[in-house]
Amino acid sequence: MTAMTDTPTYEELAARVRELEATVQQQPPPSSELLTGIVDKGVVGFYVTTPDGRFIWANQAFASILGYDSPEQLKAEVTDIQTQFFLDPGDRRHFRETLERDGSIENFECEMRRRDGDTAWVSENACCRRDPDGRITAYEGMLFDITARRQAEQKQEEAEAFVALLLNSLPVPVFYKDRQGRYLGFNRAFETFFGKNREELIGKTVVDINPSELARIYHEKDEELFTAGGTQRYESRVQNAKGQMRNVIFDKSAYKGRDGKVAGLIGTVLDITDRIRMEAALKKSEERFREMAELLPGAVLESDAKLNITYANRMGMKLFGISDDDIAAGINGLDWICPEHREKAARRVAVRKHGKTVRPTEYRMHTRDGGEIWVQLNASPIVKEGRTTGFRIVLTDINQRKQIEKERENLIAELKAALAEIKTLQGIVPICSKCKKIRDDQGYWNILETFIQEHSEASFSHSICPDCADKLYGHEDWYRKLQDKS
CATH class of the missing domain: 3.30.450.20 (PAS domain)
Structure with a gap:
């Protein structure tokens, strides 16, 4: 016998094929009982119907898929397949037209009504049975319940629609690529920023759509991420829809496939041109501020x-x-x-x-x-x-x-102290119009000279004015003589 590591000759291969053919011919064909058991107990629905829509025969799996307890119940209750099963009558018409034109139909999917009113998604493979004259006498087929698969697909579609809605609501350009660097998708902000639509980008690489000097940078960075995995962040420049060069930050992350290997990347593009311009203006403003500050006293x-x-x-x-x-x-x-x-x-x-x-x-x-x-x-x-x-x-x-204020306060204090030692009369002083006595702060009436002496530095010497002298002594001879001499 030839070793496993040796390459067999043509004669050896031919001999092996003849041995296998002989082995197969010695096996007995499957019995009718075996085939009947597979049909009756399997999960695939088998059926035979008339062209006008009545059941001739169906297995238990077919009845169960459409909500019937048994094939007998199915045959007894269903008299018109088109109106009782098909939610869309057009599906039944398309099914019959294709079947009668081509003789068979495969993987025909549609939604059918179950006995309890719920619906089920099914897939059919069918062919026509004909009599010796070629007339169609029946439809024979298999029915597969694909409800779970369609529900999963619907959930997947809804999830994808939600993700698309989410991405399109973001003001930041978002994109994703496969392992070869080809664009698989992006959001609306990406299209607007770069001025390109899906037809221009899907399946293209950075080399296809960017100037060579920029494409080389993007490609090298993508390859670094594909090799190392994880995330990546770097600043670069891009050309936008108006042909302007913009400063941006790329944030990218590698994603893995079912085999655990890097399958592509998803990234965002953040335009920081205005921020850089503002930072430069701020820096200049701060420099001017510092220069002016150094000149201030x-x-x-x-x-x-x-x-x-x-x-x-x-x-x-x-x-x-x-x-x-x-x-x-x-x-x-x-x-x-x-x-x-x-x-x-x-x-x-x-x-x-x-x-x-x-x-x-x-x-x-x-x-x-x-x-x-x-x-x-x-x-x-x-x-x-x-x-x-x-x-x-x-x-x-x-x-x-502060020193001047302190000196001023000291001077004011000294002046106040000096003034406190000087006795002065101020304000309105009550005086009797008759006797000329003065009322003090305690309400006592004092002789005029006594009050003034107590409230000032003045003192009195007593004399008499000419008017009073005339009144007092005018009738005296000595006074008149004195007046005559003066």
Whole structure:
């Protein structure tokens, strides 16, 4: 006998074929009882009907598929196959026309009505039985229940429709490819972004539809993903529907087939051109801000939301005696504020975080060398995407002003003390129109000179005016003589 590893000759193969043929011829044909058992107890429905739609014979499987207890019940109750079974009468007409024209029909699928009113999807293979004159006397066929398969297909179709709806609702271009890099599908945003329809893309590769320098990058990246599996993210450039070059981020993920091997990829294209442009503009704006801040005579600081200092201009570093290295090591602005002012500062920070306006505030602050300075603080929030991410702070050195204010307060206090020692009369003083006594604060009436002496530094010497002298002494001779001499 020839070894398994040797190649058999033609003569050896021919001899083996003759042995097999002899073995087959020695086997007895299947008995009619065996065939009958297979038909009666199998899951495939067998039937024979008249061309006009009445049953001649059916097996149990056929009756069960359509909801009947037995073939006898089926034959007794069904008198018109077209009206009793077929949901769409057109299916029955198509079935008969094809069968009578071609003599047979295969894999004819339609939906039929069961005895209980439910429906079942079936697949039929049938042929015509003819008499010696060639006239059709019956239809013979097999019926398969494919309801479960059609339901699964319907669920699959619904799932695919849902996925398509979901993908088309996304504003980001989405695509998927097979292992050879050929496009299998994409959403509407992809078509709009690249200005191509399904007919132009399905089955094509990046090499077919992109400029060569870009296609080479995309192809290499796809191959990396197919080899390594997993996910992939990278920045690149693409040409959009208007022929413009756009900056994008590709996010891709490999998917596996039933054999567990990478079968393709799905990816998204995020256009970041506007973001890059805005970032560049922001960077220029920040550079201008820093340049202007360095020219200001006051201290300018930036911090994060927790008041950790992230930037200080030249005057800020000079004011507090710090350097870039100190900022990099970590400095919190609240630590500079004297303890008695920290709570107030924390409250005002919380208010500013919520976008409310706070008037400029004065604080006493520490410097790195242990000294103290007075500053006026103005702060505005740095808001990104609706959230406060930090603060821009301007500090004005008001030490000199505070010193002047202190000196002024001291001077005012000295003046008040000096004035307190000077006795003066002010306001309305009640005086009797008759006797000219004055009423004091306690309600007592005092002689005029006594009241004035008590409420001022004045003192009195007594004399008499000419009018009073005339009234008192005008009738006296000595007074008249004195007047005559003067």
